[in-house]
Amino acid sequence: MSASERPLPRDARSLEKGELEAILGAMGERGYRARQVFRWLHQRGAATFEAMTDLPKPLRERLERELGLASLETDLAQRSTDGTVKYRFKTGDGRFIESVYMPEESRRTLCVSSQVGCAMGCAFCMTGTMGLSRHLTAGEIVDQVHRVNAALLAEGAPGPRPLTNLVFMGMGEPLHNYENLKRALGLLQDEDGPNFSHRHLTVSTSGLVPAMARLGEETEVKLAVSLNATTDALRDRLMPVNRKYPLAALLDACRRFPTRQGRRITFEYVMLKDLNDSLEDAARLAGLVRGIPAKVNLIPYNQNPGLPFESAPLERVVAFHELLIARNIAAITRKNRGRDIAAACGQLVAPGRADEG
Secondary structure, three states, X not given: OOHHHOOOOOOHHHOOHHHHHHHHHHOOXXXXXXXXXXXXXXOXXXXXXXXXXXXXXXXXXXXXHHOOOOOOEEEEEEEOOOOOEEEEEEOXXXXXXXXXXXXXXXXXXXXXXXXXXXXXXXXXXXXXXXXXXXXXXXXXXXXXXXXXXXXXXXXXXXXXOXXXXXXXXXXXXXXXXXXXXXXXXXXXXXXXXXXXXXXHEEEEEOOOHHHHHHHHHHOOXXXXXXXXXXXXXXXXXXXXXXXXXXXXXXXXXXXXXXXXXXXXXXXXXXXXXXXXXXXXXXXXXXXXXXXXXXXXXXXXXXXXXXXXXXXXOHHHHHHHHHHHHHOOOOEEEXXXXXXXXXXXXOOOOOOOOHHHO
């Protein structure tokens, strides 16, 4: 079998608790065993069945033989001068993804990837230059959290779960991998797992309108929308998804997004020199988002080799921000993290398969 045809490893970490109960019940095991296994997988982040030391050895061997467990391998960890850490993980089939840890005084946030590469093709984003290799499984999505938690605990971070917040803004379009994303969110919120609150989970999208509606109805997590332009003409150039779901459809979906649990939408707006950074753009943006429970994150562009964009000058970013505030739009200018290690917004890109180099 060629490398390109190699199947994904079996992955117990992708299974919900009820599915584990059915599988272990069919093996003749008592009901509590499934909860034990689930806790090992998602509370303690066990990388192997062998590590589950309070399970009988014959059961561990049977689980490995009949069910299997795929864990990410930490291939590289790069630390920025500002404390940001970029992790490169290798999957069981030899592909690479990146996740970014951002420590702050009051929170410890992980930027999580959902795909190997990305199909959206946003013109200013390095991940888009990779194309899409495949979706990540739910287990691969959550294992980024477990591997980083383990690394932080090894460095002396407070336990048992050092990470406090997760943002699905890494490699890939999360809503393009909706089913695996939704399953991963459930695993991460399980009380026998990491037990994250929905208030501390944010999913970003480039604007996949039908999946936005599903996310709003089927979960309680927060939504971020990568907007980046105030006209269809410019957004068509920057973000090909706009040709299918133009601004009117996208903003209508935002207005319909359920606001229970105090949710509000974050609009992400990357500031590009001479493209979307004028006061006219700021005025249009204020008009577009008015009436939507929302805040605007202004993001100075992180310049990337080979891409023909520059960051808006600081004085334009400040003026843009001030006009939004004057129009009563909640707005912040985001401090970019990890630029020196290419870990900032739009900079994530990973090599091809390990067996291709």
